[in-house]
Amino acid sequence: GAVVSQHPSWVICKSGTSVKIECRSLDFQATTMFWYRQFPKQSLMLMATSNEGSKATYEQGVEKDKFLINHASLTLSTLTVTSAHPEDSSFYICSARPTDRGIFSTQHFGDGTRLSIL
Amino acid sequence: RKEVEQDPGPFNVPEGATVAFNCTYSNSASQSFFWYRQDCRKEPKLLMSVYSSGNEDGRFTAQLNRASQYISLLIRDSKLSDSATYLCVVIVYGGSQGNLIFGKGTKLSVKP
Numbered sequence: 582g583a584v585v586s587q588h589p590s591w592v593i594c595k596s597g598t599s600v601k602i603e604c605r606s607l608d609f610q611a612t613t614m615f616w617y618r619q620f621p622k623q624s625l626m627l628m629a630t631s632n633e634g635s636k637a638t639y640e641q642g643v644e645k646d647k648f649l650i651n652h653a654s655l656t657l658s659t660l661t662v663t664s665a666h667p668e669d670s671s672f673y674i675c676s677a678r679p680t681d682r683g684i685f686s687t688q689h690f691g692d693g694t695r696l697s698i699l
Numbered sequence: 700r701k702e703v704e705q706d707p708g709p710f711n712v713p714e715g716a717t718v719a720f721n722c723t724y725s726n727s728a729s730q731s732f733f734w735y736r737q738d739c740r741k742e743p744k745l746l747m748s749v750y751s752s753g754n755e756d757g758r759f760t761a762q763l764n765r766a767s768q769y770i771s772l773l774i775r776d777s778k779l780s781d782s783a784t785y786l787c788v789v790i791v792y793g794g795s796q797g798n799l800i801f802g803k804g805t806k807l808s809v810k811p
Contacts, residue, residue, distance in 0.1 A: 587742075615798070624703075624786070624803040625743065674742050676799070687733055688799060690742040 584608055585677050587691025594665065595699055601661045602694045604675030610655040611677035615688060616648075619672040631658040655680065665698045672696075702726055703802035705787050711808045716777045720805045722770040722787030731790040732763055734772045736783045737804060743786055746772075777809045 584607040592600050604614055612633045617625040629650055630638040637650035649661040658677075662669055672695050676688035705722045712718050724732075732749035747754065749761040749770055760773040770787055784804040791800060 622803075624801040625799075626801075627798050630798065672740070686731075687745055687748065690744070693740075693742045695740065 585675065585689045585691040587675050587694055589694060590692055591695045591697075593697045593699065596666050597664055598698075599661055599663045600665055600696060601659055602673055602675070602696075604658045604660070604677065604691050606656045606677040606679075606689070609677075609689075610680045611658075612655060612680045614652060614658040614675055614677045616650065616658075616660050617674045617676065619674065619693075625674065629660075631660075633658075662696065665696070667698045670696055670698045701802075702791075702800050703787055703789055705785075705802040705805045707803055707805060709806040709808050711810060712777055713810055714777055714779060716809075717773065717775045718777055718807060719774075720772045720785055720787075720807075722772075722802055724768050724770070724787075724789050724800075726789070726791050727768065729768070729789040729791050732770055733788040733799075734759075734761055734770075735786040735788055735801075737786055738783050743788075743801075746785070774807075777807075779809050779811065782807055782809045 586605045588603045614631040616628045618628050619625045627640050628643045631650045631652040633652045633655050639645045652658040674693040675691045678688045703724050734746040735743040736746045737743040747756050749763045751763050753762045758775045762771045784806045786804045787802040788799050
């Protein structure tokens, strides 16, 4: 149980392309989903918190116009990296917290998306 | 000071060894604590939650010392498959969304 599907797992594209990453909770509802980014040999850093039916909350230093987040249903959140550049190349991971659990419960992670911008 | 600090390692140990990882957190409002493991180029996977009373899951034992703001993970009888990066994770009370805050991880390499 508690499976989170993230797609695609690997993307290679040219600079200037926009890339959309999907995060789905397969067997539970998630009012809140989280988007993280991890550069090589670094810790996971929270980029934004995605809330179903409302605007995402972005962490300091994360450009909301560049990283568009949509959480249209209780099982799906999407992250779109607009006009991606080589410095956006990273490992992007989503996580979802079951709606029926408290905010101090753990989260379930997707498999991650490795984004490489040429 | 980083919110969650870990010794990055790497810890290179032989099979069967006992190895301990430490982690300190700076925010006294930290509420929940976890150890995750992350294999290379993979997503983090929950290993175990950490409680003040200490908890054990097979070969893994986790301890929390709130007074010292210190968390530990002990792995006994190391297996080759234990090779991974171990992430110390906390959730801070007061964050409206209960955000996970990750340490940079401690790399473990178990050799035959």
